[in-house]
Amino acid sequence: MTSLRQGTEKEKFEERYSRQILFRGIGAEGQLRLAAGRVAIVGCGATGSAVASLLARAGVGTLRIIDRDYVEASNLQRQSLFDERDAAESLPKAVAAARKIAAFNSEIVAEARVDDVTPATVNALLDEMDVILDGTDNFETRYLVNDYAVKNTIPWIYAAAVGSYGVSLNVLPNRTACLSCIFPDAPGGMVETCETSGILNSAVNMVASIAATEALKMLVGGEAIERLRKTLWSFDVWKNEQAEIAAGYPRAGCRTCGERDFVHLAGEGRPHITMCGRNSVQIHERARPIDFAEMQRRLETHGMVRHNEFVLKFWREPYEMTLFPDGRAIIKGTTDTGIARSLYAQYVGS
Numbered sequence: 338m339t340s341l342r343q344g345t346e347k348e349k350f351e352e353r354y355s356r357q358i359l360f361r362g363i364g365a366e367g368q369l370r371l372a373a374g375r376v377a378i379v380g381c382g383a384t385g386s387a388v389a390s391l392l393a394r395a396g397v398g399t400l401r402i403i404d405r406d407y408v409e410a411s412n413l414q415r416q417s418l419f420d421e422r423d424a425a426e427s428l429p430k431a432v433a434a435a436r437k438i439a440a441f442n443s444e445i446v447a448e449a450r451v452d453d454v455t456p457a458t459v460n461a462l463l464d465e466m467d468v469i470l471d472g473t474d475n476f477e478t479r480y481l482v483n484d485y486a487v488k489n490t491i492p493w494i495y496a497a498a499v500g501s502y503g504v505s506l507n508v509l510p511n512r513t514a515c516l517s518c519i520f521p522d523a524p525g526g527m528v529e530t531c532e533t534s535g536i537l538n539s540a541v542n543m544v545a546s547i548a549a550t551e552a553l554k555m556l557v558g559g560e561a562i563e564r565l566r567k568t569l570w571s572f573d574v575w576k577n578e579q580a581e582i583a584a585g586y587p588r589a590g591c592r593t594c595g596e597r598d599f600v601h602l603a604g605e606g607r608p609h610i611t612m613c614g615r616n617s618v619q620i621h622e623r624a625r626p627i628d629f630a631e632m633q634r635r636l637e638t639h640g641m642v643r644h645n646e647f648v649l650k651f652w653r654e655p656y657e658m659t660l661f662p663d664g665r666a667i668i669k670g671t672t673d674t675g676i677a678r679s680l681y682a683q684y685v686g687s
C-alpha cells in the first residue's frame with residue numbers, strides 16, 4: 338500500500354513525532370536529539386521490553402538490546418514485546434525484540450545482541466552508548482554496569498520490579514550517587530525474585546515508564562537535566578506505598594565512584610550462572626562456534642533435537658539444553674552446576 342501523501346523526510350519525521358514535539362519539555366530540537374541518541378538496554382525481559390518499546394516509539398535513534406535468554410510462554414504475561422510465535426520458536430529475546438520494534442518503527446535502528454554481559458564482554462557490548470538502561474534481574478550484572486558507567490562517565494538508570502513493587506535510580510557518574518553509594522554490597526539473605534514473589538505486569542510498566550522518561554531527559558539534555566529525579570524512588574502499586582531516599586550526591590568513600598576501584602569490571606569471567614530461579618544453569622566457559630546442522634545430526638541419537646537460525650534445543654529427560662551459535666548453553670531442569678557441566682561436556686564437548 339502506498340502512502341496517500343508523499344512528504345519530505347523532514348515532514349514525515351515531524352508528523353510521526355508531532356505529539357511529542359508539541360510537548361514543551363522536548364520540542365523540535367529535543368526530538369532531533371532523541372533521534373541522535375544511542376541507548377543500551379541490558380536485559381530484555383519485562384522491564385527491558387517495556388522500556389525498549391517506549392523509547393523506540395519515542396524516536397530514540399539507536400537502541401542496542403542485549404539479552405542472553407530466549408522467549409518462553411511464561412514470559413508473555415509481562416514481557417510486552419513478545420508473542421506466542423516467538424515462544425514457540427524459542428527466539429532469542431534480543432532478536433524477537435528488534436523484529437517487533439522494526440514493525441512499529443522502521444526509522445530507528447534496533448540492534449540485537451544475543452549475549453551475556455560479563456567482565457569479558459561488557460566493553461564491546463556497551464561501547465559508544467549515551468545512556469544505559471537496566472533491564473536485568475540480578476545484582477551481579479547491575480554492579481558490573483555500574484562499574485562500567487562510572488569508569489566511562491556514562492549515565493545509567495537502575496530499574497527493578499518484583500511482586501507489586503518497583504524501584505529506580507538515576508546514576509549520573511560523579512554528580513549523583515552511584516549504585517554502590519546506596520548499596521555498598523548486594524542485598525544478602527533471602528532476596529525476593531519473580532519466582533518467589535511473582536510479579537504484576539503493571540508494576541513492571543510503572544517502573545519502565547519512570548525509567549524511560551528519565552532516559553528521555555538525559556538524551557534531550559539542557560534544562561531537562563535539571564528535571565532528573567535525584568532519589569532512589571520506589572512505589573508499591575498494590576499497597577499504594579511509596580518511598581524516596583536522597584541520592585543527589587556521591588557518598589564519601591564509595592568504593593566505586595570515590596576510590597574508583599572497579600572490582601566487578603576486574604572480576605574473573607563467570608563460567609556458570611544459575612538463572613533467576615528458573616531451575617536452569619548457564620554454561621559459558623569459552624567461545625566455541627557451533628555448527629547447528631552438524632550438532633543436530635550428532636545429538637539425534639540421544640534425544641529430541643531441533644534448531645533454527647538462532648538456537649538449537651535438545652531434550653534429554655529431565656533436562657532441556659538450549660545452545661547458542663557461540664557455544665553458550667542454558668540447561669533447564671537443574672540448578673546443580675556440576676550436572677549442567679557434565680551434560681555439556683557429554684553432548685557438546687569439554
Ligand SMILES: [Zn+2]
Pocket residue numbers: 514515516517518519587588591592593594595
Ligand atoms: Zn558511588
